[in-house]
Amino acid sequence: MSKTVLIFGYGSIGKRHANILSKLVNKKNIIILTNQKISKFKTIKNVNALKNLNPNYIVICNRTSNHLQTIKLIEKKFKNKTVLVEKPLFSKPNNIKIKKNNYYVAYNMRFNPIINLIREKIKSKKIWSVNIFCGSYLPLWRKNIDYRESSSARKTFGGGVLLDLSHELDYVQWLFGKLKILYSKSMKLSNLEINTDDFLSLIAKTKKIPHIQITLNYFTRQKTRQIFLDGKDICLQADLIKKKVIWYKGNKKKIFQFKKFDRNTEYKEQHLAILLKKNSNKLCRFSEGKQLVDLINNIKFKSRKI
Numbered sequence: 291m292s293k294t295v296l297i298f299g300y301g302s303i304g305k306r307h308a309n310i311l312s313k314l315v316n317k318k319n320i321i322i323l324t325n326q327k328i329s330k331f332k333t334i335k336n337v338n339a340l341k342n343l344n345p346n347y348i349v350i351c352n353r354t355s356n357h358l359q360t361i362k363l364i365e366k367k368f369k370n371k372t373v374l375v376e377k378p379l380f381s382k383p384n385n386i387k388i389k390k391n392n393y394y395v396a397y398n399m400r401f402n403p404i405i406n407l408i409r410e411k412i413k414s415k416k417i418w419s420v421n422i423f424c425g426s427y428l429p430l431w432r433k434n435i436d437y438r439e440s441s442s443a444r445k446t447f448g449g450g451v452l453l454d455l456s457h458e459l460d461y462v463q464w465l466f467g468k469l470k471i472l473y474s475k476s477m478k479l480s481n482l483e484i485n486t487d488d489f490l491s492l493i494a495k496t497k498k499i500p501h502i503q504i505t506l507n508y509f510t511r512q513k514t515r516q517i518f519l520d521g522k523d524i525c526l527q528a529d530l531i532k533k534k535v536i537w538y539k540g541n542k543k544k545i546f547q548f549k550k551f552d553r554n555t556e557y558k559e560q561h562l563a564i565l566l567k568k569n570s571n572k573l574c575r576f577s578e579g580k581q582l583v584d585l586i587n588n589i590k591f592k593s594r595k596i
Contacts, residue, residue, distance in 0.1 A: 293319060293565060296345035298360050299352035300324040301441075302432050303376055307349050310557050314565065321345070340367050347565060348373040348391075353441050354381045354448025365390050372564055378456045379579035381448030383587050388576060394564060395579030397460040398556040400572045401563070403548045404528050404535055405461050408517065411537065412465065417521035420466065420502045424458050425510025428482055442508070443484035450486035451506040452476055452586045458504055460574060460582055467496035469585060476593040480509040492589060 293315045297308055300322050308320055308331055321332045321343065334340070340363075348371055350360050357380055364373060371391045379395045399405055429437040441447035442454050452459075463469060473493040480488050488508035495502060515530040525538035533548040563569045 293346040295320045295347045297322045297349045304351035350375045378453050380583045393576040395574040397574040398560045399457045401556045401559040417499045419520045421518040422504045424515045425507045426513040427511050428508040438483045451490050455506045469494040474589045474593045
């Protein structure tokens with residue numbers, strides 16, 4: 291694929307995007323804006339070099355707190371470009387108007403086969419209750435990086451479970467509709483040396499589902515990502531770590547396994563959806579990403595009031 295790709299940032303997520311894209315486009319056509327010394331890809335060190343570039347595709351992978359500034363820069367320097375912004379779109383709400391380029395937000399779990407199986411199975415079903423739990427241990431997230439120095443550990447960098455683990459909020463709304471918050475508590479509970487919230491308890495509903503509960507944390511030692519769904523003649527238990535779904539329809543039970551699918555496949559399919567316009571209906575649009583930032587801010591606000 292003869293596309294030129296410009297990537298802002300080369301942290302852990304920037305490296306992942308660069309490596310995956312190197313298998314989809316000519317590696318020589320990938321350019322990374324970073325101060326790091328990289329032998330694998332072409333690099334530029336400052337924004338002044340952007341005037342000599344005409345990329346087909348731009349990926350924003352720098353800190354969440356820098357996303358707004360980067361988008362303003364792209365709007366100033368480029369026109370009619372396709373841009374993927376790593377999630378979340380922003381660290382806090384703003385009213386920026388996008389006029390020159392087309393933006394998507396990297397909620398790649400929309401390309402997870404388990405999420406898509408659920409989306410298919412719940413069509414025309416009456417759902418009573420959804421319970422979601424996502425927990426992992428922050429110090430184990432990134433190799434060779436002290437978690438206390440990571441963006442997750444600092445409010446000023448856009449860290450905290452609500453932002454870092456906002457995949458759950460996105461796919462819940464993608465599957466079930468916009469959330470109306472009934473209760474929320476976002477706080478720091480553990481002894482992790484961070485100044486961000488490491489725990490969220492959220493109870494909400496949608497127009498069709500009366501009860502949705504979401505629990506997120508940074509301190510569960512055994513990495514866990516599960517979905518439990520109950521409704522009329524329907525029950526589902528999904529384990530996104532074990533890549534397994536147990537599905538009950540009435541008295542019948544069926545097990546689905548997705549062993550061959552890994553996290554990189556989600557990213558690959560997301561990029562292909564943008565580059566080839568394949569399954570583009572799964573992509574998170576700019577307006578959806580912006581609405582999710584507003585939702586996160588609302589969750590924080592309601593949490594402070596309790």
